Amino acid sequence: MDLTRRPATLDDADAIHRLIAAAEQLWHGQTDRVPDAIAADLRRPLIDLDLDTRVIEAPDGELAGWAWVHGGRRAQIDVHPSYVGRGLGTELLDWAEGRAREHGSDWLAQTVDDADKAGTGLLRARGYEVLATNWLLERPVTGDAPVLPEGVTLRPFAPGDARVVHQVVQDAFDEWQPRRHEYDEWAGTSIERSSFDPELSPVAVAGDEIVGAVISLELPDSPDGYVDQVAVRRDFRGQGLARALLTYAALGAGQQGKQTLTLWTHSGTGALAMYQRLGMSVRRSTTVCRTALRAVDTPP
Ligand SMILES: CC(C)(COP(=O)(O)OP(=O)(O)OC[C@H]1O[C@@H](n2cnc3c(N)ncnc32)[C@H](O)[C@@H]1OP(=O)(O)O)[C@@H](O)C(=O)NCCC(=O)NCCS
Structure with a gap:
């Protein structure tokens, strides 16, 4: 599969939203994300787009996965439901942990949807511990x-x-x-x-x-x-x-x-x-x- 890896740009915000919305649609039958949230996140002062973000782009221009690391301490990783099971989550997790190390961080936190069995399993297998719960x-x-x-x-x-x-x-x-x-x-x-x-x-x-x-x-x-x-x-x-x-x-x-x-x-x-x-x-x-x-x- 011809997938391209590169840093995100502000122009990717809508495609990242579609990728997250597709996952939430699968798990919950609807998305609870505000569409402009990603654009606002990508503009945060601690984010250097070239260094702190990564997208995996499919040949049709849609995104198969993406990740970011905020301040070297907090990561978000999402894989499009059509691409789950191909190792992209592991690849993005390796990238995020590497980026956090470059920041000099000795820990990394990330949030996983409780309906995301693949993501939850990956983090458990890598020894991640539960730190907190978010409730909608x-x-x-x-x-x-x-x-x-x-x-x-x-x-x-x-x-x-x-x-x-x-x-x-x-x-x-x-x-x-x-x-x-x-x-x-x-x-x-x-x-x-x-x-x-x-x-x-x-x-x-x-x-x-x-x-x-x-x-x-x-x-x-x-x-x-x-x-x-x-x-x-x-x-x-x-x-x-x-x-x-x-x-x-x-x-x-x-x-x-x-x-x-x-x-x-x-x-x-x-x-x-x-x-x-x-x-x-x-x-x-x-x-x-x-x-x-x-x-x-x-x-x-
Ligand atoms: C949380 C916060 C908004 C509550 O404001 P508040 O004006 O004191 O709340 P209210 O007086 O309207 O209380 C509403 C009800 O919740 C209860 N309550 C308030 N704080 C509570 C707490 N920490 N735990 C349990 N119950 C609580 C009150 O007793 C009241 O119930 P009652 O009417 O049956 O007696 C305020 O403490 C705050 O600003 N905290 C810091 C910021 C924060 O945590 N925001 C929310 C995070 S998403």
């Missing part, structure tokens, strides 16, 4: 209007909110994220994306301060509304603001014709219990696996 949660888009504590109002995101919302989100996420995302990286992967939906992205305002926010993205041709980020300032927690913000987003998604509201959370945030209290349930999950990397010339 869903809730109905019907119900009562948001209930707010006195003095707090909700309104849709406005362009002038960008810097403050960045601060609220990053301050909240700093409680568990390994690395703070500075404004340009955060904006490039959220509010500057064409899929950003300000109408379904409420901010909670107390006095003249923004104290909580939800960032929603549009999943075209999907029955799902999609929330990408939820954050409430520490001194305003425990008053029902997350509940109100999510209710606002859910009811708005319903008005746009969506059937459910979805979001991803991971075990490191400790937020699963909260989402379950808010009536959300798990639709599916992925597993974050990690391995220690030995230098190539070190015997096992």
Whole structure:
């Protein structure tokens, strides 16, 4: 089979999305990916496309597989369902581990869909250990209007909110994220994306301060509304603001014709219990696996 190996370019973003969507379609009957996610990822400041990405291109121009390594520590590898079983996953994993070593990293993590038996088997066989779980949660888009504590109002995101919302989100996420995302990286992967939906992205305002926010993205041709980020300032927690913000987003998604509201959370945030209290349930999950990397010339 005449397959070509090369680094990715920004022009590959749509083809990479089609490859991932084909796998998710097979496993779940639909894709939960926002189409502009790959383009946003490829533009991340830590990514050097020539060094940190790899695509395997079929003669028809479609992609049989792809991989990237972010910051030498986090890899993603996907093989098109039509090409599973031909060793491409192993080849891309070898490449990703090699690239992580070039970064000087002594470990590498990656996320595998729990429905991906081939990918899960490959990582287990290579000694990867389970590090964390991601859950895709869903809730109905019907119900009562948001209930707010006195003095707090909700309104849709406005362009002038960008810097403050960045601060609220990053301050909240700093409680568990390994690395703070500075404004340009955060904006490039959220509010500057064409899929950003300000109408379904409420901010909670107390006095003249923004104290909580939800960032929603549009999943075209999907029955799902999609929330990408939820954050409430520490001194305003425990008053029902997350509940109100999510209710606002859910009811708005319903008005746009969506059937459910979805979001991803991971075990490191400790937020699963909260989402379950808010009536959300798990639709599916992925597993974050990690391995220690030995230098190539070190015997096992
Ligand atoms: C998670 C977060 C958004 C919750 O905001 P909040 O405004 O305090 O949440 P609410 O007051 O609306 O709480 C909603 C419900 O969840 C419960 N809850 C809140 N945090 C919880 C937790 N960590 N574990 C279990 N239940 C929790 C509340 O008791 C409440 O239930 P109740 O109404 O039946 O009493 C906030 O803590 C935060 O910003 N954390 C850091 C960022 C983060 O982790 N975001 C989500 C990751 S995807």
